[in-house]
Amino acid sequence: MYDKLIFELSQQGRVGYSLPASDLSAEIALDADLLRQNEALLPEVTELDVVRHYTNLSKKNYGVDEGFYPLGSCTMKYNPKINEEIASNPLFTKLHPLQPAETVQGALEIYYETSRMLSSLTGFSEFSFCPFAGAHGEATGLMIMREYHLRNNDFQRRKVIVPDSAHGTNPASASVCGMEIIEVESTKDGTVDLEKLKALLNEEVAGMMLTNPNTIGIFEKDILEIAQLLHQNGSLLYYDGANLNALLGVSRPADMGFDIMHINLHKTFSTPHGGGGPGSGPVGVTEKLKDLLPNPRVRKENNRYYLETSPNSIGNVSGFYGNFLVVVKAYTYLLTLGKENVAKVAYYAVLNANYIKEKLKDDYKLPITGLCKHEVVFDGLRSEKATTLDVAKRLLDYGYHPPTIYFPLLFHQSMMIEPTENESKETLDDFIEIMKTIAREAEENPEILHTAPHKTIVRRLDEVKAARNPIVKYRDCL
Amino acid sequence: MFKYFPHTNTDVKEMLEATGAKSLDDLFRDLPEAVKYQGDLDLPEALSEIEIRQKIGELALRNQNLISFRGAGSYDVYTPSVISALTSRQEFLTSYTPYQPEIAQGTLQYIFEFQSMICELTGMDVANASVYDGATATMEAMFMAISQTRRNKVLVSGALNPRVLNVLKTYARFRNVELVILEADDYHTSLASVKAKLDTDVAALIVQNPNYFGVVERMDEIANLIHENKSLLIMNVDPSTLSVLKTPGEIGADIACGDAQTLGIPLNFGGPYVGFMATTEKLLRKLPGRIVGMTNDVDGKRGYVLTLQAREQHIRREKANSNICSNQSLMALHTVIYMSLMGKQGMTEVARRAYNNAHYLYNKLLQTGLFLKVTDQPFFKEFVLKTYLNIEAMNKYMLEKGILSGLNLEKDNPQEEQEILFCATEMRSKAEIDNFVQMVEAFHVR
Numbered sequence: 001m002y003d004k005l006i007f008e009l010s011q012q013g014r015v016g017y018s019l020p021a022s023d024l025s026a027e028i029a030l031d032a033d034l035l036r037q038n039e040a041l042l043p044e045v046t047e048l049d050v051v052r053h054y055t056n057l058s059k060k061n062y063g064v065d066e067g068f069y070p071l072g073s074c075t076m077k078y079n080p081k082i083n084e085e086i087a088s089n090p091l092f093t094k095l096h097p098l099q100p101a102e103t104v105q106g107a108l109e110i111y112y113e114t115s116r117m118l119s120s121l122t123g124f125s126e127f128s129f130c131p132f133a134g135a136h137g138e139a140t141g142l143m144i145m146r147e148y149h150l151r152n153n154d155f156q157r158r159k160v161i162v163p164d165s166a167h168g169t170n171p172a173s174a175s176v177c178g179m180e181i182i183e184v185e186s187t188k189d190g191t192v193d194l195e196k197l198k199a200l201l202n203e204e205v206a207g208m209m210l211t212n213p214n215t216i217g218i219f220e221k222d223i224l225e226i227a228q229l230l231h232q233n234g235s236l237l238y239y240d241g242a243n244l245n246a247l248l249g250v251s252r253p254a255d256m257g258f259d260i261m262h263i264n265l266h267k268t269f270s271t272p273h274g275g276g277g278p279g280s281g282p283v284g285v286t287e288k289l290k291d292l293l294p295n296p297r298v299r300k301e302n303n304r305y306y307l308e309t310s311p312n313s314i315g316n317v318s319g320f321y322g323n324f325l326v327v328v329k330a331y332t333y334l335l336t337l338g339k340e341n342v343a344k345v346a347y348y349a350v351l352n353a354n355y356i357k358e359k360l361k362d363d364y365k366l367p368i369t370g371l372c373k374h375e376v377v378f379d380g381l382r383s384e385k386a387t388t389l390d391v392a393k394r395l396l397d398y399g400y401h402p403p404t405i406y407f408p409l410l411f412h413q414s415m416m417i418e419p420t421e422n423e424s425k426e427t428l429d430d431f432i433e434i435m436k437t438i439a440r441e442a443e444e445n446p447e448i449l450h451t452a453p454h455k456t457i458v459r460r461l462d463e464v465k466a467a468r469n470p471i472v473k474y475r476d477c478l
Numbered sequence: 479m480f481k482y483f484p485h486t487n488t489d490v491k492e493m494l495e496a497t498g499a500k501s502l503d504d505l506f507r508d509l510p511e512a513v514k515y516q517g518d519l520d521l522p523e524a525l526s527e528i529e530i531r532q533k534i535g536e537l538a539l540r541n542q543n544l545i546s547f548r549g550a551g552s553y554d555v556y557t558p559s560v561i562s563a564l565t566s567r568q569e570f571l572t573s574y575t576p577y578q579p580e581i582a583q584g585t586l587q588y589i590f591e592f593q594s595m596i597c598e599l600t601g602m603d604v605a606n607a608s609v610y611d612g613a614t615a616t617m618e619a620m621f622m623a624i625s626q627t628r629r630n631k632v633l634v635s636g637a638l639n640p641r642v643l644n645v646l647k648t649y650a651r652f653r654n655v656e657l658v659i660l661e662a663d664d665y666h667t668s669l670a671s672v673k674a675k676l677d678t679d680v681a682a683l684i685v686q687n688p689n690y691f692g693v694v695e696r697m698d699e700i701a702n703l704i705h706e707n708k709s710l711l712i713m714n715v716d717p718s719t720l721s722v723l724k725t726p727g728e729i730g731a732d733i734a735c736g737d738a739q740t741l742g743i744p745l746n747f748g749g750p751y752v753g754f755m756a757t758t759e760k761l762l763r764k765l766p767g768r769i770v771g772m773t774n775d776v777d778g779k780r781g782y783v784l785t786l787q788a789r790e791q792h793i794r795r796e797k798a799n800s801n802i803c804s805n806q807s808l809m810a811l812h813t814v815i816y817m818s819l820m821g822k823q824g825m826t827e828v829a830r831r832a833y834n835n836a837h838y839l840y841n842k843l844l845q846t847g848l849f850l851k852v853t854d855q856p857f858f859k860e861f862v863l864k865t866y867l868n869i870e871a872m873n874k875y876m877l878e879k880g881i882l883s884g885l886n887l888e889k890d891n892p893q894e895e896q897e898i899l900f901c902a903t904e905m906r907s908k909a910e911i912d913n914f915v916q917m918v919e920a921f922h923v924r
Contacts, residue, residue, distance in 0.1 A: 003780065006591055006818050016819035017558060019827060023908040024834040028722055030856050034694050037728055040598040040721050042822040047560060050818045054564045054588070054811075061584035063572035071574060078482060079572050082527050088562070091538035096882055097552050097748030099544065103877065106540035107747050120520040132610035132749070135791070135801045143652055172791035172801035176621075177652040219508045249519060250506055256513045274808030275585040276575035276607070276768070278750035295644070315648030319551060319613035319641050319737070320748025332534065338524025341480045347502040348485050354497040354505060371499075371508050396580050404577070407792075424484035425493060451776075456580040458781040466773035466785040470762070472604050474594035477772060 006053050007474045010043045016050050041475065060457055061275070062401050068427055070356075072375045072404035072416025073167070073215065075245045075267035080336065083270065083329035092328055097320040101306045107324065108305035111298040114331045115282075121342065122244075122261060123254025124284035128293040129322040134242060136317065137262025137281025138173035138209070143314045144260055144285060144292045145207045145236050146177060151292075154234065157206040163192055165215045165408045170240065179206060186410065190216045190368045192226060201229060207236035211243045212256065213373035215408040217353065217416075219246075227257025236260060244268045245420065246350060246374035249343030260285050268345075269330035280326040296321065348421035349374040352428060356417055359432045363439035367411055374420075380413025386442040388413040390449035394441065397455045398434045480524070544882035545910055546745075547839070549860045549901030550690070551612070551639045555718070556828065556904060557742045561815045565808055575768075575804045579783045580775075585807060586782035589770040592810045595817045599720040599825075600734040601727020602756035607768035608810040609802055612737025613645040615753030616684060616714050618800055619733040620646060620655070622757070622764045623682035623710040625799050630655055631679040633672065636662030637689035640890050642714060646684070665691040665853040665862060669699050676707050682732075686714040687723070691899065692836070692860030693853070694723060701730040710761075716740050717754065717813075718832070719858055721825040726756075733757045742816030743809060752809035763789055766800030828904045832859035835902035835911060842915040843900070848922055852897065860901040862887065862894075867922060869898055875921045881914060 028035075045053075062069070069076035087093075095104055115127040131137040142160065149157040160174045164183045171181040182200055187193045191214065208230055212220045220226065230237045239253040239261035245268045247253075253261050265271050266279035273279070285293060294317045296307040307321070337345070350373050357366065357376040364378035380388045392402035392415075404416040419428060442449055453459055471477050479486070485493075490502065499505045506514065525533065546554040565571065569584055576582030576589075589607045596605035609615045620632055632650070634643060634657055643659070650657045656679075660671040667685050676683075683704050687695040697713070704711045710732040715723075718740035726734035739751040757765050763786070771785035791798040820828060836859040843849045849863040865872075869886045876883040884901070887894035902911060 005587070005594075006814075007594065010821075015821060015823055016560075017821070017824040019556070019824075019831065019904070020907065022831060022834070024831070024838050026834050026837070028830055028833050030694060030723075033698065034696065034724055034856065036720070036722055036724055038601070038725075040822065040825070042595060042598060042721075042820075042825060043818050044821045044823070045818060047558075047819065050815060051560055051564065053818070054815060055567070057584040057587055058564070058567040058569035059584065060582075060587070061569035061573045062578075062581040063568045063570075065568035065572050069574075071577070074574055076572075076574060080482070082530060084566065084571075086530065086534050089535070089538045090543060091541045093744040093746055094543045094554075095541055095747040096544070096546055096548055096554070096745050098548060098550055098885060099542070099882060100873075100877065103542035103544065104747065106537040109537055109540070110534075117521055132614070132806075133802075133804065135803045136610060136614070139801055143648070146652060168790075168792035168798075169801050169803055172798040175798070176801045177649075178654060221508055221510065224510060224512060250515060251509055251513045252515050255515065272571045272808075273574040275570055275573050275582075275811070276804035276807035277610075278752075278806050278809055279804075294648075315651070316613075316641065316644035317648055318645065318749070319611045319639075319751070323749040324747040325750060328534075332530060335522065335525045335530055335533065336527075337480075337482075339519050339521040341483070341524055342519065342521060344480070344483060347505065348483055350505045351485070351490065351493055351497070351499075351502060354499065355493045358496050358498070371505065392578065393580070396578065401581065402578055422482055422484070425489040453580050458580055458583055458775040458779050459777055461579050461775045461781045461783045462773045463783050463785065466771035466783050467787075470604075470769075470785060471772040472590070472593055472769055472785070473597045474591070475597065 005474055006043045006045065009045050009049050009053060012044055014044045014046050016045055016047045067399060068423060068431055069401040070403050070417045070419050071401060072418040073242055075418060075420060077270055077420035078422040079270055079272040080333060083332045086332045087325045087328040092325060105305055108298050110328055110331050112300055112305055114327055117334050118263060118282065118284060121248065122284055123252035124261065125287045126290050126293060127282040127284040128297065129280060129282045129327050130294040130318045131262065131281040131283055132318060132323055133277060133279040134262060134264040134281045135169045135173060137283050138169060138240065139176045140283045140294055140317050141238055141260045141262050142173055142177045142179060144289055145238060146179060147292050147314050148236060148289060149206055156204050159204045160206055161200055161208040163214065165410050167215060170209050190214065190218050191220050192222065194222055194225060197229060201233040205233060205235045207238055209238040209240055211240040213243050213246045216368060216377045216410065217372040217375040218368060219373055223256045243374060246346055248345045250346045254286060259289060265326055265330040270333040271326045271329040278323045278326055280323045345421050352419040352423055355428060356419055356432060360435055363436055375416055375418035377408065378415045379411040380415060381439055381442050383439060383442040385446040386449040388415045390452060391438055393452040394438050394449045396453035400431060400434065544880055546882040547900050547902060547914060548882045548885050550885045550899055551641055552745055552748060553740050553903050554745060554905045555740055555742055557744055558819050560819060561742060561812055564815055565812055570808060570811060576784060579781065583781060586770050588811050588814050590772060590782050592814045593770060595814060596754050596756050599717045600756045601725030602734050603759040604762050604765065605754060605756035606765050607770055607805040609753040609755060609767050610806055611749065611751045611753045612714065613642045615735040615755050616642050617645050617649050618766050619712045619735045619755060620682065620684065621799055622733060622761065623712060624655060626761060626764050627681040627710060629679050629681035632657055632681055633675055633683040634659050635667040635685040635689065636660045637665065637667055637691055638684060638686045639690045664855060666693045666855050667695055672700055672703060680707060680709045682710040682712050684712045684714065688716060688719060688858040691862045692857040693855040694858055697729045719829050722829040732761060738813045741813035743812055750806065750809050752806040752813060764799060767802050768805050831904040835906045836861060839900060839902045839911050842911065846915060846919055848918060859903060860899060862897050862899050864897050866896065872921050876917060879917055881917065
């Protein structure tokens with residue numbers, strides 16, 4: 001019975017709630033033409049039905065608390081329990097966003113202080129927490145970039161350069177704010193080709209978006225020169241904070257010459273991914289761009305915090321002030337880490353990635369040798385007998401979450417492994433051992449990889465069927 | 479050692495040897511010296527859990543919980559205890575987006591259930607896996623309509639929540655979309671106001687229902703008018719009212735969107751909430767964000783996968799309609815559990831109570847003689863009244879009594895002089911309402 005949909009557990013008349021006795025029992029007195037005609041098909045189940053149903057559903061998931069989750073580019077680090085406890089305080093959860101500032105001084109202080117700490121870690125002047133996620137932060141940051149040029153009467157600057165290795169979000173974000181993308185080719189070692197970049201620069205270029213370390217986990221060693229080229233051209237440089245975990249406390253994006261950045265609090269600052277959200281994508285800028293940050297900004301004067309709406313801002317990008325509780329969790333994490341531990345995040349994350357790289361390079365193709373940062377990209381097995389997809393599916397049988405696969409697009413069989421700073425040598429050694437076992441299996445018995453997974457609750461799913469004949473709601477399968 | 483780092487000195491030594499690096503610093507030898515940070519980070523020393531509880535607990539005490547008669551896009555609603563017990567399960571909380579469906583069936587199935595319930599409430603054909611919030615959902619809907627109609631003008635009801643409108647304005651400006659804001663006519667969206675501005679450049683009309691002033695909009699004729707013009711109708715709706723009110727599907731809307739905060743999500747100082755989007759079969763391929771579909775595995779067993787991904791940013795890159803990557807998953811789960819618990823009967827009951835509370839409050843306030851009716855339009859759980867009382871002074875007085883009074887509309891729009899937007903959800907008891915009205919009278923005679 002635990003394979004059913006909640007709708008399939010429904011029995012007419014059952015309820016899963018109780019409400020106080022009501023003294024106001026009038027019926028709704030609206031004209032009939034304003035009222036719903038057909039009843040909604042919603043489940044009728046008891047509280048225990050709901051608890052069992054979702055508890056059993058949860059068992060069909062894999063989370064960081066359960067085991068190693070080396071999903072590249074996603075920074076699946078440990079999500080501390082104290083963050084959750086702190087954020088569940090009713091003095092945070094029961095605040096109306098339109099309460100007067102004097103009744104939310106604590107909440108505003110958390111916004112203000114978190115911005116201050118992130119500024120110290122990145123070198124930027126101020127952060128806005130209005131963006132809800134990384135992609136939302138990107139769009140916001142690019143709007144700031146475009147607005148900066150508009151204010152300088154530089155109307156023609158709407159082109160944004162991205163490396164060909166960039167995440168799909170970068171080009172999509174640019175087009176969301178009315179800008180165009182130009183791709184710059186990478187060199188053989190996976191970094192930006194300076195000569196090719198120079199050739200692209202002209203007075204239409206608004207700026208460039210970069211992750212550093214880049215999507216293959218390599219530090220852009222020419223970053224200062226890149227920044228200089230862009231700035232000489234009157235363009236701005238945007239830092240996609242997806243890979244900030246590699247550099248936390250070691251190097252600051254603003255010091256590399258970046259003008260705008262977003263951070264994924266759900267990556268670098270330990271807030272849970274929640275199966276896809278809620279995240280938080282704060283955007284930080286240098287002093288000269290501060291006034292363009294989204295409305296409203298949290299300000300402090302005479303020890304009092306308040307929200308300021310400025311006509312100079314790009315405007316609002318979210319209904320209220322972003323995902324406040326996620327910011328509370330990141331704030332808790334920063335206080336827990338403290339100054340003395342913050343730089344060790346990058347040290348251990350990078351040590352772990354390089355350790356895996358060295359241990360697996362005999363069995364998996366390593367397209368870019370040399371130091372990597374917080375993640376390592378292999379181009380599939382050395383053996384030709386199985387694909388990266390097969391390896392990923394076989395890892396499921398061994399109880400691991402696979403790495404990110406088929407990204408970056410630079411290599412055909414990409415496999416991007418990001419072990420965070422929280423993982424012990426024993427965990428890595430076990431994973432390395434399993435990866436080697438799979439490599440051996442690929443040689444000796446490739447069929448077991450091709451047909452993997454074998455031990456999961458469902459096996460390979462028919463995605464073609466799902467797309468060809470979409471069943472996207474319960475009513476479709478009645 | 480620190481509790482989140484497992485590396486002993488021996489581990490570090492052995493691992494460095496394996497990598498050929500001389501020290502942890504040496505792992506960063508590829509960075510130019512000039513970009514290595516040499517300064518002193520302006521961060522506090524690490525705090526223990528005991529100190530964290532103390533410090534942030536003190537900060538929290540500088541916030542105040544209030545008995546709320548304020549809505550305006552954020553509502554004090556009932557959150558059953560079951561929800562946090564289930565959403566805090568690590569399998570839901572600490573997983574990421576379902577890239578590997580074989581070990582993410584939990585997430586995929588609840589998203590399928592979310593899509594199903596949103597379709598049931600809105601009366602639409604297909605829903606996505608959720609987006610960030612109601613404002614961004616409405617913005618995404620606007621761009622769907624522009625992409626579908628290849629027209630570039632969007633009419634916006636003057637009774638749309640100004641905080642949603644602000645987000646539309648920001649995005650519209652960067653995409654050169656022409657927004658035409660209709661005059662709110664007697665606190666609702668009138669047929670005449672739409673007619674006056676409708677032309678063949680109009681991609682869509684965006685209407686909120688119940689609207690910002692709480693009024694239940696009469697949409698049938700407007701829907702016909704919009705469709706005759708080959709434009710799309712976008713309805714921003716409150717899902718908690720939809721087991722009672724005529725659905726966007728029944729009205730003939732092309733896109734239904736909004737914030738599902740009212741489905742049991744606490745106020746959270748404005749976030750996280752969850753946006754939803756639902757549309758017709760015809761517009762399915764324009765719908766942004768993730769969509770989960772039902773399928774079979776190789777053994778014929780039922781399962782769920784992300785589907786129709788050709789719409790999404792990681793495939794279409796700069797040609798994608800939207801840059802959204804993931805969804806607001808855990809909050810979608812929150813609302814799915816809420817809707818399962820409340821069920822058919824509970825959803826209607828909650829809507830009825832909010833309606834009754836608001837109407838009771840409305841009548842009681844009018845009886846004081848201190849407020850004036852501004853319209854005869856029907857309303858749901860929010861309403862506008864005019865008063866000659868000093869609203870700011872009254873609201874301040876209420877704060878001292880632990881009450882969050884209605885929103886002073888004049889602050890957002892000077893034309894709405896001496897007007898106040900009240901709300902009473904299912905959370906308010908008759909006693910609380912009576913007490914609030916007494917306080918209003920006490921303020922007047924003080």
